[in-house]
Amino acid sequence: MRRELAIFVFKIAILALGLVGTYLFFSWNLTRTFVADDYSKFTHQTPSLVLGLSRAHYAFDPATLDSVLEGANYERPFQNFAFEKSQSPYGEVYLGAILKKIPENTSGGIFIMGVSPGSFSASNRLVTPEDIFEFDSKTMLGKMSDYNSDPNLEFVRKCFGRSLYKGIFPQEHRISTVFHDNGWEEFRLYAPGYTISQADIDFWQEETVTGYTKLAAVIPEHVSDYRLEWFSRTIDSLQHKGRVFLVRIPMHRGVLALEDGVWPSFDREMDSIARLKHITYLNYRNRSEDFETYDGSHLHSESAKAFSRDVARAIRDQIEQRAVVEYLD
Amino acid sequence: MPYKRIRMLFNSFEFLFFFPIVVVIFYVLPHRYRWFWLLLASYYFYMAMEPALILLLFASTCLDYFCGLQMHRKKAPAVRKRYLWMSILGNLGMLFFFKYLVFFTSSSQAIMEFFGIDWLGGGSREENYVFNKILLPVGISFYTFQTLSYSIDVYRREIEPVRHFGRYALYVAFFPQLVAGPIERANRLLPQFEKRISVDLDRIKWGIVMMAWGFFLKLVVADRLGVYVDTVFLDPSAHKGLPLFIGSLFFAFQIYFDFSAYCTIAIGAAKVLGYDLMQNFNRPLFFTSVRDFWRRWHISLMLWLKDYLYKPLLSKFGMNKILAVLIVFFCNGLWHGANWTFVVWGLLCGLLLVIEVGTQPLRHGILKRMGISLANPVLRFVTWLTIFLSITTSLIFFRSPNIFHALLYIRNMFSVNSTFINVTYDSTELVLSFILVLLVQVIHYYKGNDRIPELLIGRSPVFRWGFYLAFILVIVLFSVNRQNNFIYFQF
Structure with a gap:
């Protein structure tokens, strides 16, 4: 019996090892291909970051930022660490992730924090700070603990919601979007055999406004003190690591009207926070004519590049001005 | 903190x-x-x-x-x-x-x-x-x-x-x-x-195989169907006709595989420890009538309701059978969740049973006059299909967050103006889902819900090890990595 038992345990151990080994192999194999939209945001540390929600995710091209800021005194490169689908509102979870993304000895980074009412809102069902923390813990950022490994098998285990056989066969790519290693998702209006017309854009913009209105009725939200508190703590923490800039990204007039309805004093409050923290608030709320969105809320490729250039120039001017002031002091 | x-x-x-x-x-x-x-x-x-x-x-x-x-x-x-x-x-x-x-x-x-x-x-x-x-x-x-x-x-x-x-x-x-x-x-x-x-290796092996089968049902089949189901149920106004029909069909299979997966793992785990748990499913989709379905589906709950509610309602309170059935199914619905959707689902199931029992003499009389035997395969298939579609439709209430959502779903499901069914934009997954549903049904047909380990008994070591390795590959490659709760955890 003892011998039989030993053989049985041995066989089970072999099978268990086989299972784990096969799983690790195919997980690793997957990471050699396209894993998921946000995978590249979880593969390396970087001293300068773009933060915020989906608008920032589409609006800031880190390569453009680095190129315009070439020669400025800051630690490069940039990475876009903003997320789609409301994965990254300001809070304890997001700050924890941000601090892990930045190398410990960073002191000259640049941190562009995208702001909009959505970054500070929470569902009315989430009343206490614990409720909001628990909600945030279920986001991609909350589930992860390792934000800087390549390959990142934790990401595959916790955030890859499909089957590993997808790593064996070529992945399907959406024609209109390109995911860059620096975290930027580029939305292209033109690709071979594919053009998004102005009629499409008009339709999507209208849909977005209707969708936001519907969503606000179905899942009512409030401006959360918890999020504002952690936003303030995020600025404080990042100021130890470099310079912080708040940016309101341009959007369609209809969406802006909705946001103004929800939080009329938003820009005033952002201004006062910026003054209080001695940082700059770059407000592009009325620049939707210059930087066009494809769906009312998110900038398309060309607009994003132009917008990134514009913001980078503004940041460079700020850095130069401050350098002059510091020199004169 | x-x-x-x-x-x-x-x-x-x-x-x-x-x-x-x-x-x-x-x-x-x-x-x-x-x-x-x-x-x-x-x-x-x-x-x-x-x-x-x-x-x-x-x-x-x-x-x-x-x-x-x-x-x-x-x-x-x-x-x-x-x-x-x-x-x-x-x-x-x-x-x-x-x-x-x-x-x-x-x-x-x-x-x-x-x-x-x-x-x-x-x-x-x-x-x-x-x-x-x-x-x-x-x-x-x-x-x-x-x-x-x-x-x-x-x-x-x-x-x-x-x-x-x-x-x-x-x-x-x-x-x-x-x-x-x-x-x-x-x-x-x-x-x-x-x-x-005592340590009984055959029993432990049986238990492990049951657990493995349960994991397959959950990770490879139920969670895969769930992707499609979640997409169509999230916003039924965005779809019309066929995709909604497939969504409701998939949900019926999803909830069956999900719950029976849990029970199979539970039974297997208990078996490994030396204990026998009762079967909760007995090939429920191979029913011949509504009554038969409820003898095969969630058996432990239905027996509980029968022994501690239905029988006392008849014997102690002298209640009318139809009313007793409706009360039992009302409780069955409410037991599942504190929402009117579950109540409606329960009552619909009760109503279906009442209609079946109530119209039996009439139906049998008509068939006799028409000279159609009850064993006629076409008749049996039509009966099966009618019941299956009725149960599937009633489950729309089970899955929906509220009654209006369910009604919108049903209304749009019957507005047949779309044949575009690939709503998750992944045709491989859609085809795989249909194949897996069919495969599980074939296996359940031959081995029931509780005799899956028999597939390996008496086989050569080469077959068994080949099977184990293939199983490992299937679980690793085809599991849908959603880390979803079992549906019945919420109850």
Whole structure:
């Protein structure tokens, strides 16, 4: 019996090892291909970051930022660490992730924090700070603990919601979007055999406004003190690591009207926070004519590049001005 | 500082470590300590999900243990009845408070508002309730019914009460079936905790194969169907016709595979430890009538409702059978969740049964006059299809967040103007889903829900090892990595 038992345990151990080994192999194999939209945001540390929600995710091209800021005194490169689908509102979870993304000895980074009412809102069902923390813990950022490994098998285990056989066969790519290693998702209006017309854009913009209105009725939200508190703590923490800039990204007039309805004093409050923290608030709320969105809320490729250039120039001017002031002091 | 909870689900990595440790220590320990180890493991399993709510489980255990002993000791029927009521009210009271209070309050307020009375003092319904903070204890419906059956059986003198508190606590908390059944009876499970269990490799192998089959059902089949189901149910207004029909079809299969996966893993895990749990499914899709379906689906709950509700309604209250059936199915619906959608689902199922039984003489008379035999295969198929589609449609209420959502879904499902079914934009997954549903049905047809390990018995080592390796590949490559809860965890 003892011998039989030993053989049985041995066989089970072999099978268990086989299972784990096969799983690790195919997980690793997957990471050699396209894993998921946000995978590249979880593969390396970087001293300068773009933060915020989906608008920032589409609006800031880190390569453009680095190129315009070439020669400025800051630690490069940039990475876009903003997320789609409301994965990254300001809070304890997001700050924890941000601090892990930045190398410990960073002191000259640049941190562009995208702001909009959505970054500070929470569902009315989430009343206490614990409720909001628990909600945030279920986001991609909350589930992860390792934000800087390549390959990142934790990401595959916790955030890859499909089957590993997808790593064996070529992945399907959406024609209109390109995911860059620096975290930027580029939305292209033109690709071979594919053009998004102005009629499409008009339709999507209208849909977005209707969708936001519907969503606000179905899942009512409030401006959360918890999020504002952690936003303030995020600025404080990042100021130890470099310079912080708040940016309101341009959007369609209809969406802006909705946001103004929800939080009329938003820009005033952002201004006062910026003054209080001695940082700059770059407000592009009325620049939707210059930087066009494809769906009312998110900038398309060309607009994003132009917008990134514009913001980078503004940041460079700020850095130069401050350098002059510091020199004169 | 808030903390992150461990997700002790059968389909979690944590369980992969937890279970082997429990098994090894269980077999290493002498018999007299094993109940304690299993109880400890069971409480840990439960506390991993929500530590504070173990107090509720413990309170329920103490209440029924005490009432059971008192009902046995006291001779006077009135006193015995008092203890029975104490147990029933105590358990149902906890169930009501934790599961139904918010539902009851919000429904009452809606009715009051209809008559222009604002009895909760204004504001939105959701914001008003301090009760909204009440946590729904995992598995409360399951263990409440299990402990209630014990008290009622002791009262009826069908079983002797247990004197060993630890073993009774283990009966209530036994981790394989604690959170989603099967709802075991005391006379089946309790005696098993007394008997000495030795290492039986054949039994352990059987249990492991059952568990593996359960994991396959959950990770590869049910969760895959869930992707499609979630997409169409999220916004039924975005789809019309065929995709919604497929969504409802897939949900019927998803809930079956998901729940039967849980039960299969539970049965397998218990088997590895040397215990037999009852079957909860017996090839439910191979039914011949509505009655037959309910004999095959969620057997432990349906038997419970039959023994402790349906029969007393007929014998004690002399109730009309139709009314009794509707009450039983109303309770069946409400047991599943505190939402009107579950009530409607339950009543629809009851109505279906009533229609079947009520129209039987008429239907049989017509068929006789037409000269069509009841065994006619075309007739049997048409009957099967009608029942299947009726059940599938009723499940739309089960899956929807509210009645309006369900009605919108049904309305759009019958607006046939779209044949575009690839709503997840992944045709491979769609084809795979259909193939897997078919494959599982074929296997269930030949081996039922409980004899899957027979596929490997008597086979050559080469076949078996080939099968194991293929199985590992299938699980690793085709599992849908969603780490979803089992659907029945919410009940």
